[in-house]
Amino acid sequence: MNSRATATVHGWLLLLPAMACLALFTHWPAVASLIESFYSTAKARRPARFVGLDNYEQLLADPIFWKAMSNNLWFALGTIPTSIALALLMAVWVNDKIVGRTWVRMAFFTPTILPMIAVANIWLFFFTPQYGLLEQIVGLFGGRSTNWLGSQDTALAAITVVAIWKEAGFFMIFYLAALQALPPSLGEAAAIEGASRWTYFRRIQFPLLMPTTLFVLINAVINAFRMVDHIFVMTRGGPDNATTLLLFYIYQVGFSFWDTAYAATLTCVLLALLALVAFVQYGILERRTHYR
Amino acid sequence: MSAAPQPVVTAARSDPYAPKGLALTLESTGAILLALLWVLPLAYAVWAAIHPAEYTTRFVLTAPLTLDNFTRAWAAAPFARYFLNTFILVTMILAFQLVLGTLAAYALARQDFWGRDIAFALILAQLMIMPDALIVENYRTLARLDLIDTIPAIALPYIASAFGIFLLRQTFKTVPKELDDAARVEGASPLQVLMKVYVPLAKPTYVAYGLVSVSYHWNNFLWPLLVTNSVESRPLTVGLQVFSSSDQGIDWAVICAATLMTSAPLLIGFLLFQRQFVQSFMRAGIK
Numbered sequence: 001m002n003s004r005a006t007a008t009v010h011g012w013l014l015l016l017p018a019m020a021c022l023a024l025f026t027h028w029p030a031v032a033s034l035i036e037s038f039y040s041t042a043k044a045r046r047p048a049r050f051v052g053l054d055n056y057e058q059l060l061a062d063p064i065f066w067k068a069m070s071n072n073l074w075f076a077l078g079t080i081p082t083s084i085a086l087a088l089l090m091a092v093w094v095n096d097k098i099v100g101r102t103w104v105r106m107a108f109f110t111p112t113i114l115p116m117i118a119v120a121n122i123w124l125f126f127f128t129p130q131y132g133l134l135e136q137i138v139g140l141f142g143g144r145s146t147n148w149l150g151s152q153d154t155a156l157a158a159i160t161v162v163a164i165w166k167e168a169g170f171f172m173i174f175y176l177a178a179l180q181a182l183p184p185s186l187g188e189a190a191a192i193e194g195a196s197r198w199t200y201f202r203r204i205q206f207p208l209l210m211p212t213t214l215f216v217l218i219n220a221v222i223n224a225f226r227m228v229d230h231i232f233v234m235t236r237g238g239p240d241n242a243t244t245l246l247l248f249y250i251y252q253v254g255f256s257f258w259d260t261a262y263a264a265t266l267t268c269v270l271l272a273l274l275a276l277v278a279f280v281q282y283g284i285l286e287r288r289t290h291y292r
Numbered sequence: 293m294s295a296a297p298q299p300v301v302t303a304a305r306s307d308p309y310a311p312k313g314l315a316l317t318l319e320s321t322g323a324i325l326l327a328l329l330w331v332l333p334l335a336y337a338v339w340a341a342i343h344p345a346e347y348t349t350r351f352v353l354t355a356p357l358t359l360d361n362f363t364r365a366w367a368a369a370p371f372a373r374y375f376l377n378t379f380i381l382v383t384m385i386l387a388f389q390l391v392l393g394t395l396a397a398y399a400l401a402r403q404d405f406w407g408r409d410i411a412f413a414l415i416l417a418q419l420m421i422m423p424d425a426l427i428v429e430n431y432r433t434l435a436r437l438d439l440i441d442t443i444p445a446i447a448l449p450y451i452a453s454a455f456g457i458f459l460l461r462q463t464f465k466t467v468p469k470e471l472d473d474a475a476r477v478e479g480a481s482p483l484q485v486l487m488k489v490y491v492p493l494a495k496p497t498y499v500a501y502g503l504v505s506v507s508y509h510w511n512n513f514l515w516p517l518l519v520t521n522s523v524e525s526r527p528l529t530v531g532l533q534v535f536s537s538s539d540q541g542i543d544w545a546v547i548c549a550a551t552l553m554t555s556a557p558l559l560i561g562f563l564l565f566q567r568q569f570v571q572s573f574m575r576a577g578i579k
Binding site: 004007008010011012014015017018019020021022024025026027028029030032033036089090093094096097098099100102103104105106107108109110111112113114115116117118119121122123125126131133136165169170173174176177184187188190191197200222225226228229232233247250251254255260263264267270271274275277278 | 307308309310311316319320322323324326327328330331333334336337340348349391392393395396398399400403404405406407408411414415417418420421422423424425426427428429430431432433448449451452454457482507510511513514517518528529532533536537544547548551554555558559562563566569570573574
């Protein structure tokens, strides 16, 4: 055997354990979802049979699917810009020598390490009608009592607030690291030119933070499809599907209604959305940033 | 996966844009107000947990302190078993992730062989297609393997981590090639080179990845909820959900106590090793 062949055998032997697991739990299930979406769900006396695009026709005619899609869109629009803007603000603040910097940074970061399922209990109590803290604060100012999680108008917003609170401090960390890596000579040069602090931020710091913003943006988009834990505690998708996100709907169809073929079809939609994100990231955005 | 370069050690130069005087006061006030808002839910949970139930929504400074809520929560559900399950789970996942990740990262970083780039692309696919999206098919796979309702069932989809492989590959690439060559000249086999040269040099990356992995899997909920249905396999997060959605539904003080209990190990670890935690998450993000 020549050395090139030996290297190939060695290389693949080293990769084998990881690749086998990835194939079994990432690549195969993705392909299997696609295959299964063309079959019917197997029942006790009726095995799965090929149904072509029937599941997709069902999908297009399913009002709950469209509701979940629009909820997820609003959830994404609500969480992504706000959490990124807050993360940047937090990082700029914590990067300056403000009073109590260590404590402030810790306060911002703490939600990141707490289990979502646990803090959702606290937030549930926070939003509870009559007893809840929010009710008491609103009551103090003479506001009307609102059932935040029980009303179709406010439930999704409440879910969105919790998600922003959970992820903003996590994104702050990346901005903080990037800000600390900026050479101090940039600030000195800008000051000699007489730039205001706002100009320095807008024209120098912010553009230089662009790679970090892209990284955080991709993570925020993925999170918008992934964060569903708090829905289990706070609303279970209600009232009347007002807080059903795509992944939560997949869970309901697959594990409450046991309609696995339709759940696989929904999974394909989610995978297509994630593939689109990947395409935008690698195909368009990253072409312009340095990659080693 | 591009991001910022490594933080540099800044010399003691004065930053001309550092806020001073009134600007500093305003900025500090804003930051502290936002920080207070951010800890409010946690502070509220602590208040409810350490006071009798009648003070849950009455904020008087003279309210008596009690640990009763914690003892009641502990007695009401098998939390000791849930703690043990979670501990086994995160240890098992991390151990496999490190072994599999190290081997794969070494191949990707330092071996030149046929199909390497394709393999790397296939691995990176997992960064986008997270295991959470594949719950339906993964459940079928584990049912076929007859592993439903076991701790390995929770762990299996996560033990090969694209994120960990990527992070280690980047670290291994920074190891000087001369060290590798020198060890080979001494007669070390490839695996010996890996264990004696690469692994010790990548220690900070292992620590950083370990902290991120443990926090992630300690807190993970959806998948463990699906594949477990008994006390013997349930991790803390699922146990807490079963506990708080059942008969305890109304007693907020006890639920807050249970909530704090499940978060306590990570929270205490974070408070003690704040710097390491923050730097680990930073390091893990800067790829």
